[in-house]
Amino acid sequence: MKDNNKEIKNKDKDEGECIFCKISKGEINVDKIYENENFFSFPDANPVAKGHSLIIPKNHFKTALDLPSSLGQELLDCIKNTTMKLMKEDESIDGFNIVSNNFPSAGQAVHHVHFHIIPRKKDDGKILSLHDKK
Numbered sequence: 001m002k003d004n005n006k007e008i009k010n011k012d013k014d015e016g017e018c019i020f021c022k023i024s025k026g027e028i029n030v031d032k033i034y035e036n037e038n039f040f041s042f043p044d045a046n047p048v049a050k051g052h053s054l055i056i057p058k059n060h061f062k063t064a065l066d067l068p069s070s071l072g073q074e075l076l077d078c079i080k081n082t083t084m085k086l087m088k089e090d091e092s093i094d095g096f097n098i099v100s101n102n103f104p105s106a107g108q109a110v111h112h113v114h115f116h117i118i119p120r121k122k123d124d125g126k127i128l129s130l131h132d133k134k
């Protein structure tokens with residue numbers, strides 16, 4: 001598909017320096033939670049909640065805008081299976097946030113697109129609301 005060719009060209013030339021590419025290539029070891037053909041998940045090194053995990057594509061794409069639309073189904077598969085596994089392992093998790101920071105102005109620190117899964121519990125006191133609580 002046209003979409004796929006464009007994505008291959010969009011691969012970042014800084015890929016060799018990318019920490020998530022190093023993880024994807026096995027140069028840095030992580031405990032994988034779930035994996036499919038193009039994505040996998042692993043624990044965030046600086047968790048904001050117990051079970052905080054990251055989902056990344058195996059290939060280097062900078063932001064969600066660079067991700068092939070054709071990978072959407074696999075991305076959702078990885079999000080769902082990772083989250084279900086976390087919820088199974090800790091039955092006190094009764095909600096979760098999916099967060100993706102894209103571009104520096106939105107807080108993206110690692111420029112290999114990723115999706116945070118942040119497990120939530122009732123009254124856990126975490127504030128991830130987009131709007132101020134009144």
Ligand code: AMP
Pocket residue numbers: 019028043044045046047054100101107108109110111
């Ligand atoms: P972001 O601000 O959305 O780019 O977040 C990047 C996330 O990657 C942060 O939550 C970091 O804790 C996490 N992170 C960076 N390096 C590693 C690593 N080697 N293993 C696991 N998580 C990492």
Ligand code: ZN
Pocket residue numbers: 015018019020021022059060061111112
């Ligand atoms: Zn990368």
